[in-house]
Amino acid sequence: MLNFNELPTRLCRPTRRQTLRGIGAGLLASASTLLSHSALAEGSTVAFVPKFTSDPYFVSANHGAQEAGKALGLTVHYNGPVDADVAGQVDIVDRLVRSGVSAISICALDPTALAPSLLRARRKGIKVNTWDADVTPNAREVFLNQASYSAIGNAIVDIMAKGAGTSGDFVMVTGSLTASNMLAWMKAIKDTIAAKYPGMVIKTTLLGEQDIQKGTDITLNYLRSHPETKGVFTVDGVAEVSVAEAVKQLGLSGKITIAGIGVPNSIRPYIKSGIVKEAVLWSPVDIGYAAIYITKAQLDGTLDPAKGSVAAGRLGNLKFTAKDEILLGPPLIFTQANIENYHF
Amino acid sequence: MSPTIVGPLTPTEAPRRRRPSLTRTMVLFLLLLAELTVFNLLLPGYMSPGSLLDTSRTFVETGILALGMTFVIISGGIDLSVASLLALVSVVMGLSFQAGLPLPAAMLLGLATGIGGGLLNGAAVAYLGLHPFVVTLATMAIYRGAAYAISNAAAVSDFPPWFTTIGQSYFINGLVPTQLPILLVAAIALWLLLSRTSFGRRVYSVGANELATRFSGVSVERTKLAIYGLMGGLVAVAAIIQTARLSTARANASMGLELPVIAMVVLGGTRITGGAGGILGTLLGVLVLAYLQDGLASVGVRNDWGLVVVGAFLILGVLANELFRKSPR
Numbered sequence: 001m002l003n004f005n006e007l008p009t010r011l012c013r014p015t016r017r018q019t020l021r022g023i024g025a026g027l028l029a030s031a032s033t034l035l036s037h038s039a040l041a042e043g044s045t046v047a048f049v050p051k052f053t054s055d056p057y058f059v060s061a062n063h064g065a066q067e068a069g070k071a072l073g074l075t076v077h078y079n080g081p082v083d084a085d086v087a088g089q090v091d092i093v094d095r096l097v098r099s100g101v102s103a104i105s106i107c108a109l110d111p112t113a114l115a116p117s118l119l120r121a122r123r124k125g126i127k128v129n130t131w132d133a134d135v136t137p138n139a140r141e142v143f144l145n146q147a148s149y150s151a152i153g154n155a156i157v158d159i160m161a162k163g164a165g166t167s168g169d170f171v172m173v174t175g176s177l178t179a180s181n182m183l184a185w186m187k188a189i190k191d192t193i194a195a196k197y198p199g200m201v202i203k204t205t206l207l208g209e210q211d212i213q214k215g216t217d218i219t220l221n222y223l224r225s226h227p228e229t230k231g232v233f234t235v236d237g238v239a240e241v242s243v244a245e246a247v248k249q250l251g252l253s254g255k256i257t258i259a260g261i262g263v264p265n266s267i268r269p270y271i272k273s274g275i276v277k278e279a280v281l282w283s284p285v286d287i288g289y290a291a292i293y294i295t296k297a298q299l300d301g302t303l304d305p306a307k308g309s310v311a312a313g314r315l316g317n318l319k320f321t322a323k324d325e326i327l328l329g330p331p332l333i334f335t336q337a338n339i340e341n342y343h344f
Numbered sequence: 345m346s347p348t349i350v351g352p353l354t355p356t357e358a359p360r361r362r363r364p365s366l367t368r369t370m371v372l373f374l375l376l377l378a379e380l381t382v383f384n385l386l387l388p389g390y391m392s393p394g395s396l397l398d399t400s401r402t403f404v405e406t407g408i409l410a411l412g413m414t415f416v417i418i419s420g421g422i423d424l425s426v427a428s429l430l431a432l433v434s435v436v437m438g439l440s441f442q443a444g445l446p447l448p449a450a451m452l453l454g455l456a457t458g459i460g461g462g463l464l465n466g467a468a469v470a471y472l473g474l475h476p477f478v479v480t481l482a483t484m485a486i487y488r489g490a491a492y493a494i495s496n497a498a499a500v501s502d503f504p505p506w507f508t509t510i511g512q513s514y515f516i517n518g519l520v521p522t523q524l525p526i527l528l529v530a531a532i533a534l535w536l537l538l539s540r541t542s543f544g545r546r547v548y549s550v551g552a553n554e555l556a557t558r559f560s561g562v563s564v565e566r567t568k569l570a571i572y573g574l575m576g577g578l579v580a581v582a583a584i585i586q587t588a589r590l591s592t593a594r595a596n597a598s599m600g601l602e603l604p605v606i607a608m609v610v611l612g613g614t615r616i617t618g619g620a621g622g623i624l625g626t627l628l629g630v631l632v633l634a635y636l637q638d639g640l641a642s643v644g645v646r647n648d649w650g651l652v653v654v655g656a657f658l659i660l661g662v663l664a665n666e667l668f669r670k671s672p673r
Binding site for chain 2: 053054077079080081082083084085086087088090091092094095098099110111112113115116
């Protein structure tokens with residue numbers, strides 16, 4: 001499966017004989033100097049680095065990245081750690097720096113651990129951007145934000161208002177009380193309610209700990225003892241599944257509205273059976289696609305915050321929300337009509 | 345410490361030390377050369393000094409662990425807890441620094457944690473007489489669990505620049521990673537310890553024939569305790585380097601690293617059942633496997649396959665050891 005034209009190339013320096021490896025190494029290395037010219041690849045190679053390779057979410061992002069690479073004539077090289085291993089991701093970035101790729105587009109496992117390697121990449125002239133999960137600002141040129149927290153909060157509250165009306169008692173189920181993204185979504189939901197529908201009252205916030213069984217149990221208990229509840233907000237994909245399962249087991253489908261973050265592969269059966277009408281997320285395919293368009297602009301030297309936006313193919317122009325941050329666009333809403341188009 | 349019985353352990357006739365024979369060393373060396381050549385053809389410049397030296401950043405920590413593991417395996421033992429202990433040391437160091445302890449003191453605390461963890465393994469093996477596989481399988485879970493528990497799965501990242509220099513800087517025209525000399529110094533010191541001191545001889549003889557060693561007046565218990573303590577100290581050194589290289593201390597650090605470490609030692613010719621092996625072989629084992637992993641990843645082979653290669657080389661190493669032993673002496 002190796003295509004030599006797609007391999008990252010590197011500048012070939014005259015190799016000095018090394019004492020440790022002996023004469024043979026020197027001879028072989030100098031022989032390879034002759035071969036190196038034929039191995040130079042055409043076009044630029046861009047490394048697209050996910051948090052981990054096998055997750056359907058990142059596989060989808062890679063689909064988008066490859067699509068953009070094809071459209072732009074870039075070779076997009078997808079590689080990341082097998083699991084959420086920070087050292088593994090750092091090793092991969094270091095290797096990319098050594099092999100001399102033109103650009104690195106990365107979803108970072110840790111904001112500070114990846115920074116030194118990415119800084120070294122930038123010093124070598126490699127273009128760097130981050131998507132989905134950022135690093136310390138000086139280690140990259142620009143961050144592609146998948147969806148603003150307020151837009152997500154707005155979309156979730158609107159779904160709730162459509163299904164359950166604009167007043168009454170509600171409950172919220174979250175996966176974590178410390179994760180920064182979930183805290184930001186919870187705040188966005190509460191802010192939207194305060195601004196648009198002050199009649200909605202969130203009685204309490206339950207902690208599902210991103211465990212389907214636990215989330216289902218606490219939701220079952222709460223809904224049994226609080227039959228006046230009109231709807232449940234869910235702040236992460238696992239919470240949405242556990243709440244949907246609880247509503248199904250109680251036979252309350254259609255009586256209780258569920259609104260929140262949902263991941264297509266796990267929420268699909270509940271959308272199809274109508275227990276969940278709409279779920280909010282963003283498209284990982286589009287993130288990957290946009291990240292490569294941004295990379296291309298960096299390589300061409302045309303990325304300029306002063307212009308206010310960057311062209312991203314079929315996605316149109318993406319706006320700068322800060323001088324080093326670009327917004328992918330409005331959130332994606334999954335419904336019975338479109339859920340079959342998404343596989344992550 | 346005069347031996348009471350005449351046998352293979354008289355001072356003049358040290359226990360048979362089957363250092364990797366010349367043939368074995370040559371085979372490993374040629375293997376290394378072959379893989380580097382192939383990668384150099386696929387990726388021109390792979391064999392340049394700058395590239396080869398820079399890659400050493402990825403295996404200094406693993407290499408230091410492999411040096412210690414050589415002692416452990418030669419003595420007939422095994423230590424599965426090294427990767428977990430590394431994470432625990434890193435977390436202890438990071439958290440105590442975050443709590444206000446000066447970083448040098450936090451590093452000493454980390455060193456103490458490493459040596460303590462090693463001694464705990466050693467004590468259970470030597471004085472309770474438990475099998476090292478079971479002991480370190482248990483402490484593998486205990487140390488990792490403790491690392492998660494005390495850190496609450498959060499990471500410490502705000503280390504000062506002088507500390508991260510240990511793992512992120514270079515000298516001599518930006519060619520040599522700062523941590524590489526640490527591995528070299530450790531290798532020389534441990535080579536001297538293993539091949540030129542009476543402690544080194546005891547390590548071999550405990551692994552070759554524990555009973556005979558005991559009857560010749562050597563304290564098998566104290567020797568084992570010292571070996572696992574040494575392993576723990578080296579784990580702490582590796583933990584400090586890795587924490588500096590990644591500028592982060594977290595409980596899931598170096599997950600599964602014990603496997604490549606053991607594979608490198610065995611590939612280097614150290615017999616898995618003890619009594620034979622050496623530092624030079626281990627160093628070659630480290631280079632062969634580390635450059636193979638790095639090269640495969642560099643030419644675009646996905647990391648999952650890298651794991652398959654490590655497993656395959658562990659089996660190959662054991663098999664090769666058997667073949668080399670049967671060859672005429």
